[in-house]
Amino acid sequence: xxxxxxxxxxxxxxxxxxxxxxxxxxxxxxxxxxxxxxxxxxxxxxxxxxxxxxxxxxxxxxxxxxxxxxxxxxxxxxxxxxxxxxxxxxxxxxxxxxxxxxxxxxxxxxxxxxxxxxxxxxxxxxxxxxxxxxxxxxxxxxxxxxxxxxxxxxxxxxxxxxxxxxxxxxxxxxxxxxxxxxxxxxxxxxxxxxxxxxxxxxxxxxxxxxxxxxxxxxxxxxxxxxxxxxxxxxxxxxxxxxxxxxxxxxxxxxxxxxxxxxxxxxxxxxxxxxxxxxxxxxxxxxxxxxxxxxxxxxxxxxxxxxxxxxxxxxxxxxxxxxxxxxxxxxxxxxxxxxxxxxxxxxxxxxxxxxxxxxxxxxxxxxxxxxxxxxxxxxxxxxxxxxxxxxxxxxxxxxxxxxxxxxxxxxxxxxxxxxxxxxxxxxxxxxxxxxxxxxxxxxxxxxxxxxxxxxxxxxxxxxxxxxxxxxxxxxxxxxxxxxxxxxxxxxxxxxxxxxxxxxxxxxxxxxxxxxxxxxxxxxxxxxxxxxxxxxxxxxxxxxxxxxxxxxxxxxxxxxxxxxxxxxxxxxxxxxxxxxxxxxxxxxxxxxxxxxxxxxxxxxxxxxxxxxxxxxxxxxxxxxxxxxxxxxxxxxxxxxxxxxxxxxxxxxxxxxxxxxxxxxxxxxxxxxxxxxxxxxxxxxxxxxxxxxxxxxxxxxxxxxxxxxxxxxxxxxxxxxxxxxxx
Numbered sequence: 001x002x003x004x005x006x007x008x009x010x011x012x013x014x015x016x017x018x019x020x021x022x023x024x025x026x027x028x029x030x031x032x033x034x035x036x037x038x039x040x041x042x043x044x045x046x047x048x049x050x051x052x053x054x055x056x057x058x059x060x061x062x063x064x065x066x067x068x069x070x071x072x073x074x075x076x077x078x079x080x081x082x083x084x085x086x087x088x089x090x091x092x093x094x095x096x097x098x099x100x101x102x103x104x105x106x107x108x109x110x111x112x113x114x115x116x117x118x119x120x121x122x123x124x125x126x127x128x129x130x131x132x133x134x135x136x137x138x139x140x141x142x143x144x145x146x147x148x149x150x151x152x153x154x155x156x157x158x159x160x161x162x163x164x165x166x167x168x169x170x171x172x173x174x175x176x177x178x179x180x181x182x183x184x185x186x187x188x189x190x191x192x193x194x195x196x197x198x199x200x201x202x203x204x205x206x207x208x209x210x211x212x213x214x215x216x217x218x219x220x221x222x223x224x225x226x227x228x229x230x231x232x233x234x235x236x237x238x239x240x241x242x243x244x245x246x247x248x249x250x251x252x253x254x255x256x257x258x259x260x261x262x263x264x265x266x267x268x269x270x271x272x273x274x275x276x277x278x279x280x281x282x283x284x285x286x287x288x289x290x291x292x293x294x295x296x297x298x299x300x301x302x303x304x305x306x307x308x309x310x311x312x313x314x315x316x317x318x319x320x321x322x323x324x325x326x327x328x329x330x331x332x333x334x335x336x337x338x339x340x341x342x343x344x345x346x347x348x349x350x351x352x353x354x355x356x357x358x359x360x361x362x363x364x365x366x367x368x369x370x371x372x373x374x375x376x377x378x379x380x381x382x383x384x385x386x387x388x389x390x391x392x393x394x395x396x397x398x399x400x401x402x403x404x405x406x407x408x409x410x411x412x413x414x415x416x417x418x419x420x421x422x423x424x425x426x427x428x429x430x431x432x433x434x435x436x437x438x439x440x441x442x443x444x445x446x447x448x449x450x451x452x453x454x455x456x457x458x459x460x461x462x463x464x465x466x467x468x469x470x471x472x473x474x475x476x477x478x479x480x481x482x483x484x485x486x487x488x489x490x491x492x493x494x495x496x497x498x499x500x501x502x503x504x505x506x507x508x509x510x511x512x513x514x515x516x517x518x519x520x521x522x523x524x525x526x527x528x529x530x531x532x533x534x535x536x537x538x539x540x541x542x543x544x545x546x547x548x549x550x551x552x553x554x555x556x557x558x559x560x561x562x563x564x565x566x567x568x569x570x571x572x573x574x575x576x577x578x579x580x581x582x583x584x585x586x587x588x589x590x591x592x593x594x595x596x597x598x599x600x601x602x603x604x605x606x607x608x609x610x611x612x613x614x615x616x617x618x619x620x621x622x623x624x625x626x627x628x629x630x631x632x633x634x635x636x637x638x639x640x641x642x643x644x645x646x647x648x649x650x651x652x653x654x655x656x657x658x659x660x661x662x663x664x665x666x667x668x669x670x671x672x673x674x675x676x677x678x679x680x681x682x683x684x685x686x687x688x689x690x691x692x693x694x695x696x697x698x699x700x701x702x703x704x705x706x707x708x709x710x711x712x713x714x715x716x717x718x719x720x721x722x723x724x
Contacts, residue, residue, distance in 0.1 A: 025086070026568070029604040032085035034532055038655030039089055041357055041529045042428070044364040046093050050100020050377045051368065054108075062472065063101055098477050104372040108200070110209060114153040115183050115705045116206040123150055124210070125157055125176040128169050130228060134256035135236065136245060138162045144175065153205020156181060160210040160698075168228050172220030181208035186703070188560045188586070189593050189680035190510045190691045191441070201373040202703035203579040228252045231470075238469070238482045243489040247466055249275045251460070253328035262493060268506045269439070269499035270429065270447015271492070273382070273453050282321050282337040284459050285343070288467075289313075289320035294620050307381035333379045336367050340387070342467040357391050360384065360710055378439040380458070384434055385524070389431035390424055392528040399423060418452065425451045434520045439510045441592045445507055452498045454492060490505045508595035510554040510680075519545030556622065557629070557683040558590055561693060563675050565629050568603070569592060571621050577617060578633050593682075614638060617646065622685040630665070652683070 002234030032039065053066045080087030126146035133140050141159050146152040159177045169175055184207055194252035199207070234247040236257060240246050245257025255263075255275050266272045290313040297303045318341075327336040342362040344355050344599035364384055367374060373379040393399050405413075425448030436443040444450075449626065465488060469481035499505055519541040519546040526538030566578035567590040575594055579586065580602040585599050604611045608619040614636050617716045618629040628652035632638070635657070647653050652670065659671040668674070668690070670681060679693025694703055 011568055014300040016574045019404075020432070028601075029086050029534065031534065032089055034216055035530055036085055038357075038530055039085065039092070041361045043092055043096050044368060045529070046096035046508060047100040047103075047365065047368055048104075048375050050097040050102075051104045052518075053097075053375050054101045054104045054488045058695050058700065060699045063105055066101050067098045070101065073097065078098055079107070084198045086264050088128070100368075100372070103369070107372050107521075111201050111203055113155065113200060113205045114205045116153060116181055117183065117329070117701075119180060119182045120206075121178065121180050122152060123176070124152075124156065124181075124214075125150065125181045126174065127194040128173050128175060129155065129169050131169060131171055132256055132295040133168060133229070133232065133254065133437060136242070136257055136259045140165055140168060142169065142175065152181070155203045156206040156208070157199075157204050158208055158210055158214075160214050164210050164213050166213070166231075167216060169216050169526065170220055171596040173216050174218040175214055176217045177210050177214030178212055179208040179210045181206040184702070185563060186679055187693045188589055189528075189558045189564075190693050191593055192589055192680070192681045193439075194693075196702045197373075198377075200705075222685065228254070231327070232257075233464075234473070238473075238478070239486050239489070243486050243491060244277065246489050246492070247485060250281065250463060251328075251466060251470070253331060253334060262496070264497040265493070268442070268444050269408055269450045269454075269496040270444035271450055271496050271499075273386075274454060274492075275378070276333060279633060281463075282324065282334070282341045284463050285324045286317040286321045286341050288464070290317040293317075299615060307384055311349045314349045318342055318345050333383060336374075336380070339363050339366055355391055357388065357395070360387055360391055379436060381435045381439075385435060386432045387426045388525075388528055389427045393423065393427045396676075421452045422448065430568070431524060434512065434517060434524075434545075434549075437507070437509045438517045441509055441511065441595055443509075444499070444501060444505060446499050450495060453495060457488065457492060457495075462492065469520045471637055506597075508592075508597060509552075510593065510595040511552055514546040514553055516548035519548070553684060553687075555593075555691075556620065557652075557681075558593060559675070559681040559683070560586070560671055561675055561680040563654060563670065563672060565590065566603070566654055567591075567600060568606070568620065568629065569594070570607050572607075573608065574601065576603040576609070578603050578631055580604070593708065598651075615643075615646070617650070625685075627685050631655065632657065637692070653684075 010437045030215060037334070042593070050070065054063055054387070057063060057066065066286050070215045074091050077087045077091030077094060080090065082088055082091065085322060093363045112139065124144055124146060125256075126144045128142055129145050130143035131140065132142075138633050139161050141157060143155060143157050145155055151534055158177075158181075160177075164177075184196040186196040186579065195207075197401040199205075232252045232254045235248045235251060238244070238245045242257070242259050242262040245255065245259070245262075248254045248257055253276065258275060266275060280404065293313040293316045294309055297307070297309050303309065321338050324332050328334050332636050340359070343359045343363055345357060345358070348682040367380065394403070403423070405416075408416075429445075429448045432447075433443045438614075465485040469478040469485055472544070474480055484494055507695060511604070523538040523541035523543075523545065527542070528538075530537075530538075544576060553575075554569070556569055558563070566580060567575055568578075569575045575591070575596045591597075591600055604607050605615050606618065608621070610617045611633070614632065614634045615638065616629075616631045616633055618631070620627045628650045629652045631654040644660075644662050647659075647665050647669075650665045652665045653659065653663060653668075655671045658673055659669060659673060663669060663671075675681070677696050681693075682691040684690070694700075698704070
């Protein structure tokens with residue numbers, strides 16, 4: 001009897017385990033069956049995750065391991081079987097992860113650009129590929145394809161002051177001049193914008209400033225400027241100041257005429273999206289075209305009864321959207337919005353629902369296939385997060401009941417429209433806040449309210465007035481309409497500045513760790529893409545990610561990658577900068593990264609600082625310890641014995657020059673040798689932690705090329721494999 005019980009126990013335990021596992025598998029399979037229509041929405045998510053993994057992990061061994069992991073997940077899905085939803089989901093997930101990582105890796109090699117290894121003075125004679133007129137800054141930025149004889153990268157970007165340029169060139173002209181060129185700069189400090197990464201995928205191998213007059217040596221044959229440039233120039237002659245800049249931005253995407261103060265006000269008020277040609281502008285153009293075509297064709301009873309006017313109007317709308325995209329320079333954000341509009345129009349032509357999450361997923365997949373590098377930029381993240389939040393919100397049953405049209409009075413309809421706009425604005429603000437804080441370290445808090453006024457004002461007043469003014473200018477009768485356009489633009493700017501000045505209008509955050517950002521994005525997508533009650537589980541990673549982000553401390557010290565600039569906080573939170581004559585760009589960059597709303601002081605006035613013209617010594621108290629920081633602030637030679645003694649007494653030494661080996665601080669020495677390897681630094685004294693722009697070994701091609709400063713530079717056109 002005892003033997004039987006002993007022999008039966010393992011069998012009973014195994015049967016119980018098998019039953020429990022079976023129930024769990026059945027539960028998962030049942031859930032996937034309920035969500036079968038949503039599974040396909042996750043392909044671009046996991047494809048994008050694979051792309052993001054390539055950017056996040058620094059080593060090629062990690063990229064290979066990630067691809068293998070994706071293939072293993074896909075193999076697991078095949079083992080389960082494609083007749084099961086679980087198997088299909090795992091197969092899709094693994095395949096998308098591996099394809100995403102491999103695709104961006106291959107893309108980074110295909111666009112490889114030659115990079116100047118060090119600053120050079122050179123002639124810049126060549127063909128202009130792109131012109132950016134920055135009226136507000138009194139300068140023009142040219143992207144040039146230099147002549148081969150100059151031994152320069154295939155594409156360079158040069159900024160020219162207006163005084164050094166007799167006439168504004170256009171794309172296709174040839175120019176001659178001289179400039180100081182430098183390698184595309186990487187992120188100055190951890191968490192700031194990495195231009196080197198952007199330049200790599202744009203094929204730009206050097207940037208710089210002209211050192212004298214730049215002349216047009218031959219004009220583009222048969223053209224005095226493309227349509228975009230001529231239209232922007234015409235608008236600037238009809239309006240002035242930032243009003244002209246915003247009007248040009250709405251019509252052509254040219255933001256060069258908007259002043260820095262007005263751009264900051266638009267960002268702080270949540271209205272910056274109005275300045276870049278995106279979904280709102282494409283939608284307005286397409287909708288206006290369809291409305292006019294339908295109205296005109298409906299005037300004929302024969303056409304109205306016999307022709308599919310909706311399909312015809314959708315076709316004209318598609319042509320208008322494509323034309324507007326070409327007019328505004330065919331930038332990636334505009335192309336992305338145009339693709340989305342074309343998908344919507346295709347759905348309308350086929351009698352399908354105008355905008356669904358499937359169309360959004362299709363648009364995201366197309367963009368990621370052709371421009372995978374756009375995933376890590378704020379433009380892609382902001383636009384697709386906004387449209388996904390809007391569509392998911394209006395697909396929910398509760399919002400449909402609240403906002404759907406019904407037979408009611410005028411006041412009720414207006415209130416229902418306002419409610420719809422408010423709910424949409426709140427959803428967009430919540431979805432975009434983590435992205436804005438991650439990339440820009442700030443986010444407007446009143447954007448939902450501001451957009452209730454700004455979006456209708458822009459869509460139904462400013463853009464129609466501007467279009468009519470341009471139309472009437474053909475007959476020389478546009479002046480009254482331009483006056484009205486200027487008034488409406490002034491109202492938009494007043495709204496932006498008023499919202500910016502409101503108490504607590506802007507939330508500041510020094511940095512969001514990439515892990516916390518990933519949790520919030522993943523949780524948000526889980527919440528938006530699924531339809532069953534389990535979607536609420538997405539709130540858990542969102543909350544955890546937000547808590548991690550809020551817990552992240554502000555750095556006690558920031559050091560730029562060139563070692564020239566240092567921002568340090570005292571025990572009261574006041575932040576000062578090493579060099580008194582530092583420009584506004586660096587000051588703003590360090591203030592934003594430190595989540596500091598006030599102006600940065602000079603280090604000379606900081607408590608605990610003792611500075612001369614050549615060196616600063618700072619005593620920073622954190623907790624129970626006092627830290628000693630030594631930083632050079634000039635290029636002059638220092639007394640050897642005294643400097644070596646100061647190094648030995650310091651915990652940290654910072655310099656933009658190569659310091660002698662005899663300089664041995666107690667913790668670390670951030671001179672040119674170290675900073676060339678690590679890039680800029682963020683130092684947390686209390687935790688004894690140092691974050692760098694990139695690790696000592698980073699296999700991303702723009703980092704590897706920039707570090708190869710000692711390699712001989714030889715220009716090789718159309719040979720990506722030759723990048724240093």
